[in-house]
Amino acid sequence: METAEIRRRFLTFFERNGHTVVPSAPLVYDDPNLLFVNAGMVQFKPYFLGQESAPWDRATTVQKCIRTQDIEEVGKTSRHGTFFQMNGNFSFGDYFKEGAIRLAWELLTTSQDAGGFGLAPERLWVTVFTEDDEAADLWVANTAIPRERVVRRGLADNYWHMGVPGPGGPCSEIYYDRGPEYGPEGGPAVDEDRFLEVWNLVFMEELLTAVRTKVDFDTAGELPRKNIDTGMGLERIASILQGVDNLYEIDEVYPVLERAAEMTGKKYGEHSGHTAGESHPDDVRLRVVADHVRSSLMLIGDGVTPGNEGRGYVLRRLLRRTIRAMRLLGYEDPCLPQLLPVSMERMSRSYPELESGFARISQIAYAEEDAFRRTLASGTTILDAAVAETKASGGSRLAGDKAFQLHDTYGFPIDLTLEMAAEQGVEVDREGFVRLMDEQRARAKADAKAKRHGHANTEVWKELRADGPTDFRAYLELTSEAKVVGLVRDGERVEELEPGTRGQVVLDRTPFYAESGGQIADEGAITSDGSHLRVVDVQRPVKGLIAHTVEVVTGPLRLGQEVSAEVDPQWRLAACQAHSGTHVVHAALRQVLGPSALQSGSYNKPGYLRLDFAWNGGLSAQTRSEIEEVANLAVRDDLPVSATYMTLPEARAVGALALFGETYDEQVRVVEIGGPWSRELCGGTHVQHSSQVGPLTVTGESSVGSGVRRIEAFVGMEAMRYLAKERAIVAELTELVKVQPGELKDRVAGLLARVRDAEKELERLHQAQVVAAAGRLADTAVDVNGARFVSHDAGAATADDLRSMALDLRTRLGDGAPSVVALAGVTKERPVVVVATNGPARERGVRAGELVRIAAQTLGGGGGGKDDLAQGGGSDAAKVGD
Missing domain, CATH: 3.30.930.10 (Bira Bifunctional Protein; Domain 2)
Structure with missing residues (x-):
């Protein structure tokens, strides 16, 4: 069955x-x-x-x-x-x-x-x-x-x-x-x-x-x-x-395992059965692939995208463990395009949305594999350099901070670092790595908790919620008469908030919009006789309860007090423009790029919006311009904006788009702009007609992860200010270079070409000076225990200059006798040293890497390299003479 x-x-x-x-x-x-x-x-x-x-x-x-x-x-x-x-x-x-x-x-x-x-x-x-x-x-x-x-x-x-x-x-x-x-x-x-x-x-x-x-x-x-x-x-x-x-042998899992075995030429289960004992490493890897491919499919299907923290990091880890397992099984080519469709075919029998959304899902997964393959290439180079530096300093243990940097900055998995370091005879300070990881997680957790809950523990909010839900009035009014039913300061319930303090206020009803669905919270004030509180944030710490973070300007504010809760109307208007603008941009994206360009996240605040969407590769300037035009045509057409409630199945039946990662009740709110042109599940605040969004200008488009792009825009007055600033810059430039605005692009291109030509000529002259200096320095060679030795303080010189000069000098000295060249310089206030040796010198056991370490230690640093050419540096430029 x-x-x-x-x-x-x-x-x-x-x-x-x-x-x-x-x-x-x-x-x-x-x-x-x-x-x-x-x-x-x-x-x-x-x-x-x-x-x-x-x-x-x-x-x-x-x-x-x-x-x-x-x-x-x-x-x-x-x-x-x-x-x-x-x-x-x-x-x-x-x-x-x-x-x-x-x-x-x-x-x-x-x-x-x-x-x-x-x-x-x-x-x-x-x-x-x-x-x-x-x-x-x-x-x-x-x-x-x-x-x-x-x-x-x-x-x-x-x-x-x-x-x-x-x-x-x-x-x-x-x-x-x-x-x-x-x-x-x-x-x-x-x-x-x-x-x-x-x-x-x-x-x-x-x-x-x-x-x-x-x-x-x-x-x-x-x-x-x-x-x-x-x-x-x-x-x-x-x-x-x-x-x-x-579970690995059931019909939803085994086909992926079987396909992975075919691709790698392995035979699952030939080394061990279901009896006691450890599984063969190849069987373990095949199970990892089967489990992680299915898990990744389901996570991306529910809106998770690869990232460096939280849920995104879990997905990234699953995908990368899959790719790593396939490489250890001997498969070097991209593997997900062959494995993911197998899992989709099986799982879509229970979850048909996986098939309809597979273009988006596969796009994200395949992009992550491509990125990780590049990471493996670049990370290997960085790891090799770190291992070489460790050995050069006489150590046999890669520092925990180096392993953490590889993981945190370059996405290089710690298990891969451990394995590849061991292959080169170096162990890794895993304890140091784990400590740094724990510190990072603790910081992230503390930051998230502070933002979401204002340091209050969950039990406080549960107690307040037990007294009843907050009557949410944000869709209907900007001002509500309300009663204070809860006060929290520093995570504890209190009877009053005094002037100059910061805390959270729970009201029996509120017109304030609480941050959710990508829309930030309203700002405004809570007032009563003798009390004025500035509302700086609004959150839902538990379902059904709304907490207002306030700064008490005058007061105090007491539990049970009758107050007036007032949203800043200009703030709300601009927030509505931004949120409706987000829906407009999403619809424009899908019209221009196709239905697979689905929103995967958003953020909007008064006058500004950004929208993350599934897509591989950057958008051309022409495509961005087309998206902006479609969006502004929708604004010009004054499309009606409406919100209706219906059951979730009804919403899906009419084609309403759900934001991935959001949780919806049985009754959902569907926001339409121009009827079917834009139809999304949304709990945010919106304008009444699209024309109220005002002008919309796209300001940027970039990558925020594998298979995920981000588009940013200004709306309303912020768009006007942005365009006015751009116009002023163009006016200043045209005045500066004495051309009309239409001629500015060609004039700037011509100036840049002349600058590049001048830079090339300067570089040619500089290299000629380096060669000439090398010719003079060859005549200064002295005999040191039968070897010709040239040393020189080049003053202000880059590492590239020193390497070029050292190689030229070594060639001029020839291979007739042992020769050693040692050059030092200072770049960006830090000393650099380069040492080169010829063949006869190396035959006598004179190695550039060993010599450069001696010089670099004198400079207060370190270095290393090959026997024929090595480079080092330090921190004390005053020691170059030494």
């Missing part, structure tokens, strides 16, 4: 049993604690935590998940995978233990002809929490499983919670006996390779008040409404129903 069919049967079964089928949330989810969705219940957390009321009593989903903590372990065993899918059925105060047990047993054991999975009941075992007599009895009473196959286990195995205060409860796991060839008898407590867990039923029935560890927590009693959360690993059940050993 194919994985797509297993998925379909699961959803169909629960839909037939009264569950609402909920689409998978994107892998990129709006949760400050998660990099990616990593469990099936993530999108339902607000319902389980009591922050929101569930819109359904029963739900079912197949959730896309990514777990990143085991990337290094992928392929080493048959269990670890980065991307996986979690089947789940959920009850929000509806059915409980008996219902969950009955439904799970029915689906698992019903024959395949009747729509079930057809597992033999005699092969199924279950575990329950040690103290959960109720669940044990229900299994025996409601299924054909005998009591001896109901195993009791403790907190570590059969109790579930989120790791934070909130709901928790015992769980019951279902295991499938794969047979004696996989291990000993005795049930899951004896061997979890033979007895494979396929489904976990969590019975949320207790309220946890403190969670210290997995097994150490406090409870406050039963939940008022008991819930069900189940998780069935789709890949696990697929391996059982397809009769294969592990």
Whole structure:
């Protein structure tokens, strides 16, 4: 049974049993604690935590998940995978233990002809929490499983919670006996390779008040409404129903592995089977390729693009590990164009959007491979130089900061640095590298937390949200009468904010737009009798709650105070122009470049916008001009702008574009400009007609990553100011060179050509002087222990000058006797030294690299090179004479 069919049967079964089928949330989810969705219940957390009321009593989903903590372990065993899918059925105060047990047993054991999975009941075992007599009895009473196959286990195995205060409860796991060839008898407590867990039923029935560890927590009693959360690993059940050993051999994964094996001439599994023992390195690499190609496909499909931090770095790492694994398997050519389509063909059976969006997905992936291949070439050169410098200084360990620089600046993977350094007999200070990586991550995390939450911990916001959501009025008004329902300073709730302080204000209603969807927050003021606060930022720290970061000008402001919240109208107008302008530019891009030029991110503030989109290669000046013209024609045509609410399926049916990486509720807001000309899901503020955007001028276009370009523009008055500045510059230049504006380009081109000719002539004269100086210096050679030796302080001279002079001098001295040339100079206030030796000198053991190190040490630096020519430098120019 194919994985797509297993998925379909699961959803169909629960839909037939009264569950609402909920689409998978994107892998990129709006949760400050998660990099990616990593469990099936993530999108339902607000319902389980009591922050929101569930819109359904029963739900079912197949959730896309990514777990990143085991990337290094992928392929080493048959269990670890980065991307996986979690089947789940959920009850929000509806059915409980008996219902969950009955439904799970029915689906698992019903024959395949009747729509079930057809597992033999005699092969199924279950575990329950040690103290959960109720669940044990229900299994025996409601299924054909005998009591001896109901195993009791403790907190570590059969109790579930989120790791934070909130709901928790015992769980019951279902295991499938794969047979004696996989291990000993005795049930899951004896061997979890033979007895494979396929489904976990969590019975949320207790309220946890403190969670210290997995097994150490406090409870406050039963939940008022008991819930069900189940998780069935789709890949696990697929391996059982397809009769294969592990997730790498199921129909959604193995075709990529098989293709990689064909490309590299390897044969998977010929070195080891499923029995105990380490896998052969080639098998590990093939599994890495299969896992990472699929994971990358799904991440790019959900809007992630390669980058140097956060989610983008995870994707970049997956793609580069794939390419590296293929190279270690002996395949040097680009590999993703052959592997990615194989994965798309299999995965699109469950996710058809992968096929329709494959032009964009493949464009990003292939560009990243091309970039990494260039990185491998340039990084190898840089690594070789670093290794040579390490050896030249007498060391045998590459410094951690060098390895970090290779990784951080050049994108060179640390595992590649370790391997290639070892090949040259040098180890790497991995501890130093890890320390620098940790410091970088800590800084990034602190910066992100400070911006998003103003240093307040999440619990503060959850407490405030529990009192009710903020009434969001930004679409309807610029001024709202409101009440202060929360004050936060330095991460703690307070009763008042005093003059001169900075903090966060939560109101019961607000006209302020909170930063989201690429649009920055409104600015304005919160006022009341005797209090005036400047609003400098507005965020949503938790779903449904809006927090205003304020500077208290006069006050104080007290909890419970009645206030007036007022958005700066000029700020809002310019922000609306920029956001609507972003939609206009996106539509113009797609009209000029085609439908694959999809937006992958945006940022807009009053008067300015930037838009990232999937595209390979820069745009010509003519293309940029065409995009700008299409956008301004749409502005001129005064197209109506409207916003309507509809269900997500309805929005997709009418062709509304969703911003990759954004999370949407069932009801979504669709913003149209000119009807179908621009139709996008958007929560931002907009003008009422496109003419209100005002003039739009594209100011730049650049690369921001593999397969991703960025276009920038000004709108409204900012566009007018930008064009006025450009006009003033042209006027100044035409006055300076005494031509009409239309003749300026040709005049400047002519001047530049004359400057280049003059520079070439100066360089020719300079080289003639260098040669003449070398001729004079050859006559100054002195005898030093039978070798002719020339030394010279060249004064202000570049390293290139010194090398040219040294090589010319060495040629003039000839090979009749040992000769050594040593030249020094100063460039940009730093001393440089070059040493050259001829063949007879090297035969006597005189080596340029060794001599230049002596000179460079005198200059307070270091250097090295080959035996015939070497270069060094230092920091003390006063020591050139020495």
